[in-house]
Amino acid sequence: MTEMFSLAFMQRALIAAALIGITAPAVGIYLVQRRQALMGDGIGHVALTGVGLGFIFQTSPVWMAVLVCILAAIVMELVRARGNNRGDIALAMLFYGGMACGRMLISKSPAASGASGSLDSYLWGSILAVDTADLVTIAALGAIVVAVTLGLRRQLFAVCQDEEFARVTGIPVRLLNLLLAVMAAVTVTVAMRVVGLLLVSAMMVVPVAAAQLLTRSFVATQALSIGLGVAVSLGGVAGSYQFDVPPGSAIVLLAIAVFAVFSAIAAPLAGLRHRSAAGAGGTAGPGVCDVVLPDQDGSRAGDPLGSPGLAQ
Amino acid sequence: MSSVISRTGEAVEADSGPAQHPGPARRSLPASAAPVAASADAPATVPMAAPAAVPATAPKAAPTAVPVRLRGAVASLGGRPVLRGIDLTVRPGEVVALLGANGSGKSTTVKTVIGSVPLEHGALELFGMPYAKFRSWHRIGYVPQRTTAASGVPATVREVVSTGRLPQHRLLPFRRKDRAAVDRALDAVGMLDRAEDGVAALSGGQHQRVLIARALVGTPDLLIMDEPMAGVDAASQQVLADTLRREVERGAAVLLVLHELGPLEPLIDRAVVLRDGCVAHDGPPPPNTGQHALPGHDHVHPHTDDHLTTPGLLA
Known part of the structure; x- marks a missing residue:
């Protein structure tokens, strides 16, 4: 079990996984809050076009994907901001077009024969192949994303909670929306190497979905989802080493398992918390109804409307 | 109090604008004018006037x-044209009610204002x-029309109300004041x-109170x-009526x-009635406005029960 910590590629894999575990939920929580949980998925599809362009021009696929994803995220944000009824159709076109375009570009790339193998590494992640340069890229981009999403927490929370109200407070809503879209795009491309484009959205959504089963406040949800993100990322990578399974799948399935466990314990835990709060503060009412109803015949005398409650 | 300083600063800025009508003489509002006459059956657990809520900024x-x-x-x-040439003025310290049937353009008028x-x-x-050119958004407190509480992620009442303080602290940390x-x-x-508590657990009335607190937090x-x-x-x-009366006494416009004047009637200085995107009346609040005048309007008084709807929703 411990020998994996002495292997250089495993050390790099674990560090990369931890960085994604922090970054993805930090952005994802705002997307979930705005009920755009699948936006990361859409960006992931479009990222494939960026990877394809990287192959065609023989440049870094990751940086090409960053560029294409940022453009796509800005387009998506503009479509969303217009409140267009056909917005979902427009986004669907973008997603499928991005996926198909990426596959086609890769097939036409000079290194087409070898590329299909490395295409797989972008679709499903290749965390064990992360080298030091990759790690530096992931750390730098991740640091920017975390700085923005945690530093502007109150502003982004306000925008995602109630965009119209946020506009009336005078904060730059459009700028913050674009910033969030760009951060989501950067996160997708950063997480691409770890869990793969097809599962990237899971790391942005599942830890948040699991955390919010147990929390009442936004701050606690954000903290817990980041903690869960790190835990399942490290656990998934370690498990993949131990049981020889793909790390991306292991991370996502572990996160979903945590979600399932949290779902099961959420209701009993809430009941427990409610009871302890009632015991401490005495704010809750009695456990059973102890109200004595007035005599039905006499109580109506002063009520001109008869029984308005029932009338409705 | 920072609000005094900022408001004074704003007053200077506002004075540099074009000269405007002075506001109407403030109607004195007796505190005893209970907006909801049948409030005797309101639960006693609801705190009524909270003196601490009125900042001691005295004469503004x-x-x-x-x-x-x-x-x-x-x-x-x-x-689809919704507003066809609306004129609307709210003078300092004035309480203006926008009335009209559904689809007459009331909410759209408000949305153009913000x-x-x-x-x-x-x-x-x-x-x-x-x-x-308007930048002094902290002078405006906005309470949107809302029936549902929560967004996709849990948030506490305090977190939601704190967003109303963004114009004051901006990028600075959230401080004690x-x-x-x-x-x-x-x-x-x-x-x-x-x-x-989480906002998802609140009733409709409690949620509305939270949204009003969010608008009040910047003393607009x-x-x-x-x-x-x-x-x-x-x-x-x-x-809500008590809170609004204190805000009016403080000098807020x-x-x-409103769908109908209802319990807020004693507070209202002027009513603007919209019909098909045009102003049909602008003046003193007309008696029996809104849906009361229409045949078939079922007037049911709101009850203390959270689960019941108000006449505004029934109409």
């Missing part, structure tokens, strides 16, 4: 700039500044004891409320979208 320098001046507003939603719906023609001035302002606003609407000079009484139980209506 009379702001001379007109909070809202909308001229010939034309706007459409999805290609800039959510763009004007196709016409002009909008806020506190004497053209809309494009910001927290105190949130406490005051929550206290004013009787929700301080629920501050750490203009409150804009879209159907504040919709879906609100009688206890919350009472709290209020623009209210």
Whole structure:
């Protein structure tokens, strides 16, 4: 079990996984809050076009994907901001077009024969192949994303909670929306190497979905989802080493398992918390109804409307 | 108090704008004018007047700039014309009710005032500044029309109300005086004891009170409320009316979208009635406005029960 910590590629894999575990939920929580949980998925599809362009021009696929994803995220944000009824159709076109375009570009790339193998590494992640340069890229981009999403927490929370109200407070809503879209795009491309484009959205959504089963406040949800993100990322990578399974799948399935466990314990835990709060503060009412109803015949005398409650 | 300083600063800025009408003489509002006459059956657990909620800023320098001046507003939603040339003025310290049937353009008018719906023609001035140049958003407290509480992620009452403080602290950390302002606003609407509860667990009336606290937290000079009484139980209506009266006494101007005057009637200085995107009446509140005049209107008084709807929703 411990020998994996002495292997250089495993050390790099674990560090990369931890960085994604922090970054993805930090952005994802705002997307979930705005009920755009699948936006990361859409960006992931479009990222494939960026990877394809990287192959065609023989440049870094990751940086090409960053560029294409940022453009796509800005387009998506503009479509969303217009409140267009056909917005979902427009986004669907973008997603499928991005996926198909990426596959086609890769097939036409000079290194087409070898590329299909490395295409797989972008679709499903290749965390064990992360080298030091990759790690530096992931750390730098991740640091920017975390700085923005945690530093502007109150502003982004306000925008995602109630965009119209946020506009009336005078904060730059459009700028913050674009910033969030760009951060989501950067996160997708950063997480691409770890869990793969097809599962990237899971790391942005599942830890948040699991955390919010147990929390009442936004701050606690954000903290817990980041903690869960790190835990399942490290656990998934370690498990993949131990049981020889793909790390991306292991991370996502572990996160979903945590979600399932949290779902099961959420209701009993809430009941427990409610009871302890009632015991401490005495704010809750009695456990059973102890109200004595007035005599039905006499109580109506002063009520001109008869029984308005029932009338409705 | 930072709010005094900032307001004074704003008053200077506002004075540099074009000269405006002075506001009407403030109608004195006897505190005894209980807006909900049948409040005797309101639960005693609801705190009524909370003295701490009124900041001791005493006599406020009379702001001379007109909070809202909308001229010939034309706007459409999805290609359908909704406003066909609305004139609307809210003077300092004035309480104006926007009335009219569903679809008459009340909410759209409010949304043009806050800039959510763009004007196709016409002009909008806020506190004497053209809309494009207006930056003093902290002077406006906005309460949107809302029936559901939560977003996709849990949030506490305090977290939601704190977003109303963004114009004050901006990029700076949330400090003690910001927290105190949130406490005051929550206290004013009787929700301080629920501050750490999740908004998803609140009733419609409690949620409305939270949204009002969020608008009050920056001590605005203009409150804009879209159907504040919709879906609100009688206890919350009472709290809301009391809160609004204190804000008016403090000197705030209020623009209210209402389906009918209801318990807020004694507070209202002027009513603007819209019909098909045009102003049909602008003057003293007409008796029996809104849906009361229409045949078949079922007038059912709101009850203390949270689950019951108000007449505004039934109509």
